[in-house]
Amino acid sequence: MLKIYQRVSGRVLLRRFQELMASQWFDQAALEQLQREKLRRLLRYAYRYVPYYRRTFDELGVQPDALADSPAEFRKLTILTKNYVRAHRADFITTEPRTRRTLHEHVTSGSTGEPFAFLEDYNYRDYVTAGIWRHLTWSGWQLGDPQGFLWGEPEGEPFFHRMRAVAMDWMLNRFRVDAYDLSAQNLARLVRRVRRFRPRLLFGYTTALTTFARYVLRNDLTDIRFAAVYTTGETLYPPQRALLERVFHCEVFNRYATVEVGGIACECSEHNGLHVNVESCYTELLKDGHPVPEGGEGELVVTNLDNYGFPLIRYRLADVVRMKPAAHRCSCGRAGPMLASVEGRVVDLFPTVTGGLVWGDLEGSLLGYRGIEQSQVVQKSLDLVIVRLVRGPDFDPQLLNQIEGRIKRMMGAATEVRFEFPDALPMLPSGKFRYAYSEVPREDGS
Ligand SMILES: [Zn+2]
Incomplete structure (x- = not known):
């Protein structure tokens, strides 16, 4: 054929x-x-x-x-x-x-x-x-x-x-x-x-x-x-x-x-x-x-x-x-x-207050925690990060302190970390998913 x-x-x-x-x-x-x-x-x-x-x-x-x-x-x-x-x-x-x-x-x-x-x-x-x-x-x-x-x-x-x-x-x-x-x-x-x-x-x-x-x-x-x-x-x-x-x-x-x-x-x-x-x-x-x-x-x-x-x-x-x-x-x-x-992807890198760049998806490590089925980290501004977690049955709320501490060490102690717990995280129209993205504008347009 x-x-x-x-x-x-x-x-x-x-x-x-x-x-x-x-x-x-x-x-x-x-x-x-x-x-x-x-x-x-x-x-x-x-x-x-x-x-x-x-x-x-x-x-x-x-x-x-x-x-x-x-x-x-x-x-x-x-x-x-x-x-x-x-x-x-x-x-x-x-x-x-x-x-x-x-x-x-x-x-x-x-x-x-x-x-x-x-x-x-x-x-x-x-x-x-x-x-x-x-x-x-x-x-x-x-x-x-x-x-x-x-x-x-x-x-x-x-x-x-x-x-x-x-x-x-x-x-x-x-x-x-x-x-x-x-x-x-x-x-x-x-x-x-x-x-x-x-x-x-x-x-x-x-x-x-x-x-x-x-x-x-x-x-x-x-x-x-x-x-x-x-x-x-x-x-x-x-x-x-x-x-x-x-x-x-x-x-x-x-x-x-x-x-x-x-x-x-x-x-x-x-x-x-x-x-x-x-x-x-x-x-x-x-x-x-x-x-x-x-x-x-x-x-x-x-x-x-x-x-x-x-x-x-x-x-x-x-x-x-x-x-x-x-x-x-x-x-x-x-x-x-x-x-x-x-x-x-370069867009997954978050700019920090001190002028550095860090991986916003925490190198996928959130997916390694028990009880987290899907995660997405969004940088809203230099000092505000939103963490969305889809929780499984064995989720341990103690984890939230750990995650918050980790993001503050990475992004600066003054960073505010907000958690959201949706039932599911949507895919992009292409069918792909984004673990992390920053809404802080970049000079190079990426
Ligand atoms: Zn080979």
């Missing part, structure tokens, strides 16, 4: 999948060469066909080949933010007709601010899908094995795209349940579908998956098990991983991806860091605009190497990550760079 679909649609998913399955075993030098050649091709194309790059390369006096050959030269290019791309969208679209015809609009609601209408060409879509498949094989899954997705349903998609999604789901033996609606009714529906399909794996946003796990635990549904669970879209904290492993009797694979640049990295079966998707992403780790020393923490800036129709070169994701030292070798045998961890 897939072969017929490809012939009709002009897509080359299977070829891309085979390509990625082979290149994952390349040695370091071969991977670097493959990445540099893809970067060179993209830079040449962008200079030739994409107005923004034509203009900025000329203004900076840089040549596409020189940019591909020298990281120092490459760093001369301005880092792109989501706000900038949103405001100058037309300048990022290719003028070359053949690729332009394959562009498809993907609107993200985003965790903050306005929606972002991002464009993807066939080449990008094929690599993104093939890249997901490759990551799924790392848990033993094979093309055609049943799979479940707890996912944000795309809004406002044209009828043709919705029909295609239904056809693809059938062809690929997968089902989807909306991650935004986590009512008992929708979770019961998910249970019924799991029983019918018996998916080998479940893929979804971290909080949606842990909410499902708690539902399964509460209702003692011991037959709801998977070989693997893939978490994505949000930070995965150790207590959440432990919960998923325990309830679903599965291995948990942390996958890091965004709509704008696709799959960035994923854990292999060693569960000791995430392999960067070097065939599709050229990554830089920066702090205050400078490369971070080995093993350090910084912001990830990504160049996707496949989306010619709407190239994003040096795109700032505003996520803080930590890299493994370059000499680190994973025992699975795959070479190439690895992320040690994805710490969280």
Whole structure:
């Protein structure tokens, strides 16, 4: 069926999948060469066909080949933010007709601010899908094995795209349940579908998956098990991983991806860091605009190497990550760079009175306390923090003093801490959840 679909649609998913399955075993030098050649091709194309790059390369006096050959030269290019791309969208679209015809609009609601209408060409879509498949094989899954997705349903998609999604789901033996609606009714529906399909794996946003796990635990549904669970879209904290492993009797694979640049990295079966998707992403780790020393923490800036129709070169994701030292070798045998961890989003960092920045989600540690099912920390102003807790049956009120003390140590003794106890915390329209956010305005607009 897939072969017929490809012939009709002009897509080359299977070829891309085979390509990625082979290149994952390349040695370091071969991977670097493959990445540099893809970067060179993209830079040449962008200079030739994409107005923004034509203009900025000329203004900076840089040549596409020189940019591909020298990281120092490459760093001369301005880092792109989501706000900038949103405001100058037309300048990022290719003028070359053949690729332009394959562009498809993907609107993200985003965790903050306005929606972002991002464009993807066939080449990008094929690599993104093939890249997901490759990551799924790392848990033993094979093309055609049943799979479940707890996912944000795309809004406002044209009828043709919705029909295609239904056809693809059938062809690929997968089902989807909306991650935004986590009512008992929708979770019961998910249970019924799991029983019918018996998916080998479940893929979804971290909080949606842990909410499902708690539902399964509460209702003692011991037959709801998977070989693997893939978490994505949000930070995965150790207590959440432990919960998923325990309830679903599965291995948990942390996958890091965004709509704008696709799959960035994923854990292999060693569960000791995430392999960067070097065939599709050229990554830089920066702090205050400078490369971070080995093993350090910084912001990830990504160049996707496949989306010619709407190239994003040096795109700032505003996520803080930590890299493994370059000499680190994973025992699975795959070479190439690895992320040690994805710490969280820059917007989850709270500015303090003294000019510092601290993780507003307390590094997920609230989720490690007994009796706290879900938590959200909101910084209203420099001296007011609201903590929302969804309490379980074994909640101990003594905890509140501990949490308050901890926030005051972090944010300053004069900080006021207010608690709220909702029955549930809402998901974003995308189906993702935010553990923490600050309403204090930032200079950089993030
Ligand atoms: Zn590995």
